[in-house]
Amino acid sequence: MSAAASPVAIGIFLILFFLVSSMGFIAGRWKKGNLDQLDEWGLGGRRFGPLLVWFLLGGDLYTAYTFVALPALMYGAGGAGFFAVPYSIVVFPIVFAVFPKVWAICAEHGYVTAADMVQGLFRNKALALVIALTGIVATMPYLSLQLVGLEAIFAGLGLHASVNLFGHEMELPLLVAFAVMAGFTYNSGIRAPAMMAVVKDILIYTTLIAAIVVIPAKLGGYGAVFDAVPPEKLIIPPTPAGSLGPQFAYATLALGGALGLFLYPHALTGLLAASSRDAIRRNAVFMPIYAFALALLLLLGFMALASGVRDMPQFADGFARFGNIYAVPALFNHMFPPWFVGVAFAAIAIGALVPGAIMSIAAANLFTRNIYRAYVRPDCSEAHETQVAKIFSLLVKAGALGFVTFFPETSVVQLQLIGGIWMCQTLPAVLMGLYIKWLNGNALLLGWMAGIGAGTAMAAATGFKDSVYTLTILGLDIPCYSAVSALVLNVAVTLILSLALRARPGAQGHLQEATS
Amino acid sequence: MREKRDRGLRKWVNLLLLVPCIAALWVPLYNFDEPRLFGIPFFYAWQLIWIWLGAGLTWIVYVVDWKGRDR
Numbered sequence: 393m394s395a396a397a398s399p400v401a402i403g404i405f406l407i408l409f410f411l412v413s414s415m416g417f418i419a420g421r422w423k424k425g426n427l428d429q430l431d432e433w434g435l436g437g438r439r440f441g442p443l444l445v446w447f448l449l450g451g452d453l454y455t456a457y458t459f460v461a462l463p464a465l466m467y468g469a470g471g472a473g474f475f476a477v478p479y480s481i482v483v484f485p486i487v488f489a490v491f492p493k494v495w496a497i498c499a500e501h502g503y504v505t506a507a508d509m510v511q512g513l514f515r516n517k518a519l520a521l522v523i524a525l526t527g528i529v530a531t532m533p534y535l536s537l538q539l540v541g542l543e544a545i546f547a548g549l550g551l552h553a554s555v556n557l558f559g560h561e562m563e564l565p566l567l568v569a570f571a572v573m574a575g576f577t578y579n580s581g582i583r584a585p586a587m588m589a590v591v592k593d594i595l596i597y598t599t600l601i602a603a604i605v606v607i608p609a610k611l612g613g614y615g616a617v618f619d620a621v622p623p624e625k626l627i628i629p630p631t632p633a634g635s636l637g638p639q640f641a642y643a644t645l646a647l648g649g650a651l652g653l654f655l656y657p658h659a660l661t662g663l664l665a666a667s668s669r670d671a672i673r674r675n676a677v678f679m680p681i682y683a684f685a686l687a688l689l690l691l692l693g694f695m696a697l698a699s700g701v702r703d704m705p706q707f708a709d710g711f712a713r714f715g716n717i718y719a720v721p722a723l724f725n726h727m728f729p730p731w732f733v734g735v736a737f738a739a740i741a742i743g744a745l746v747p748g749a750i751m752s753i754a755a756a757n758l759f760t761r762n763i764y765r766a767y768v769r770p771d772c773s774e775a776h777e778t779q780v781a782k783i784f785s786l787l788v789k790a791g792a793l794g795f796v797t798f799f800p801e802t803s804v805v806q807l808q809l810i811g812g813i814w815m816c817q818t819l820p821a822v823l824m825g826l827y828i829k830w831l832n833g834n835a836l837l838l839g840w841m842a843g844i845g846a847g848t849a850m851a852a853a854t855g856f857k858d859s860v861y862t863l864t865i866l867g868l869d870i871p872c873y874s875a876v877s878a879l880v881l882n883v884a885v886t887l888i889l890s891l892a893l894r895a896r897p898g899a900q901g902h903l904q905e906a907t908s
Numbered sequence: 909m910r911e912k913r914d915r916g917l918r919k920w921v922n923l924l925l926l927v928p929c930i931a932a933l934w935v936p937l938y939n940f941d942e943p944r945l946f947g948i949p950f951f952y953a954w955q956l957i958w959i960w961l962g963a964g965l966t967w968i969v970y971v972v973d974w975k976g977r978d979r
Contacts, residue, residue: 466920471951471952474951474952474955476930477932477955477956477959478933478955478958480959481928481929481931481932481955481958481959481962482928482929482932482933484962484963484966485925485926485929485962485965485966488925488966488969488970489922489925492978496978586978613947614946614947614948615944615946615947616947617947618944618947618949618952623941625952626951627939627940627941628935628939628951637948639935639936639939640935642935643933643934643935646932646933647933668978669977669978670977670978672975673970673974673978674970676966677963677966677967677970678963679963680959680962680963680966681963683959684956684959684960687952687955687956687959689951725922786909813938
């Protein structure tokens with residue numbers, strides 16, 4: 393690759409990468425517990441204090457893909473891509489208000505997944521199964537995207553070596569990174585990403601602070617950075633007559649993202665690993681530090697725009713291969729001295745390993761508890777259960793690797809888009825049931841089907857390119873994040889059918905003809 | 909979870925959690941370029957500031973109503 397970073401950058405990158413990964417292997421012996429229990433391997437024995445949960449959740453929400461894709465969105469779309477900020481403003485009050493309750497129920501009954509809790513609340517196996525499947529299916533493309541983020545970093549470093557596997561070109565650096573992640577997850581469970589998250593955050597904050605100080609100074613201040621953005625892209629375009637306009641789309645993207653975030657298995661796993669409800673509440677107070685870092689990160693997209701990396705010949709290859717995702721790696725290469733390029737890229741790469749590990753653990757918890765133990769071997773021992781989870785965590789990662797190898801990157805992004813819409817549809821079963829006692833399991837199941845169906849149809853209508861679909865109701869155009877409009881339908885179906893089924897005597901809870 | 913607590917008026921402080929949500933989601937409130945703050949357009953400055961105001965309000969809710977409970 394013509395954009396090859398200097399040997400210094402590559403050397404520093406490799407040292408940091410392998411140093412931090414080796415921590416993941418040692419982490420198994422930390423906060424001593426019997427790793428043959430799913431509670432210990434998958435949730436760290438629910439003994440993580442507020443500070444550690446803070447790092448773990450930060451590691452979760454703040455992924456390699458976030459680091460490259462969100463600035464890329466700003467780079468391409470302008471201010472409309474800033475919705476990740478209101479989304480993170482909204483998400484923490486929600487966590488504060490709702491999730492201590494989820495934690496308490498799960499800790500009291502030993503639940504490891506959202507589907508465990510749904511099964512406990514509604515005694516409806518079909519509902520628990522679809523909740524578990526939604527989680528696994530939505531997590532897969534997310535995990536694949538971490539590998540896409542890694543690929544962009546390797547390309548930025550100019551680390552390029554391919555091997556031929558099953559008649560397909562595979563990136564060797566990606567294979568190595570994958571093997572490292574698989575190894576420490578298998579060995580140490582959630583303790584590995586938790587310990588690594590601490591170092592990763594130190595690296596990421598260092599990188600970000602350097603970026604927001606050094607880069608604007610070189611470009612002539614923040615005013616100059618924003619002046620490089622085409623004026624029509626700087627804020628949200630005005631609202632046309634007869635429509636709620638792009639501002640409504642912006643707000644629903646933020647709201648839908650916030651509602652969906654902690655329904656994702658990996659985010660919930662981080663919360664359930666907390667030692668108390670108080671630990672979660674205190675986290676919600678301090679999580680906004682991440683939100684602020686995220687906002688600064690988004691502005692890197694504008695800095696890339698202002699720096700003009702797109703037109704520099706040495707980055708032409710990278711942009712041709714990765715598109716806008718390459719903007720941040722190119723910006724760093726252009727702006728930082730070689731040794732710091734190594735630090736910054738290591739921060740992002742480790743930022744792929746941490747959430748990647750948590751995602752595969754969360755998917756493994758779901759598979760083991762809610763599919764394997766519920767349907768295949770109900771009477772298996774704890775040690776056997778944990779062994780299955782460890783193996784499934786490997787399979788999930790192999791699947792993600794296969795995905796990025798055999799499918800074009802655009803289809804991974806599209807699947808992630810649908811995954812977000814689907815994940816939101818588990819909200820009524822997982823969260824509304826905590827507050828509304830008369831919800832019916834079969835009604836929730838039908839609501840889920842309606843939401844998934846409508847959400848998928850809306851995404852398909854945009855060719856899986858846009859998460860916003862414009863509904864026209866009584867002549868008014870409503871451009872709305874499909875996850876939110878599908879959720880409205882989902883909730884309506886759930887409430888109406890629950891009321892209808894409740895009116896019928898003897899219709900509580902159990903599987904009856906309502907599912908057919 | 910369900911024990912009776914003598915919280916009286918204090919529980920109303922939880923409504924403060926709604927304030928940052930409204931400030932963040934009501935886009936017409938802040939969809940302007942001017943005035944700028946240190947060169948940062950109002951659209952961005954408003955959202956950046958509300959991250960901290962939201963954290964501050966959540967902290968107030970915690971201290972007033974939740975501190976010392978459920979450890």
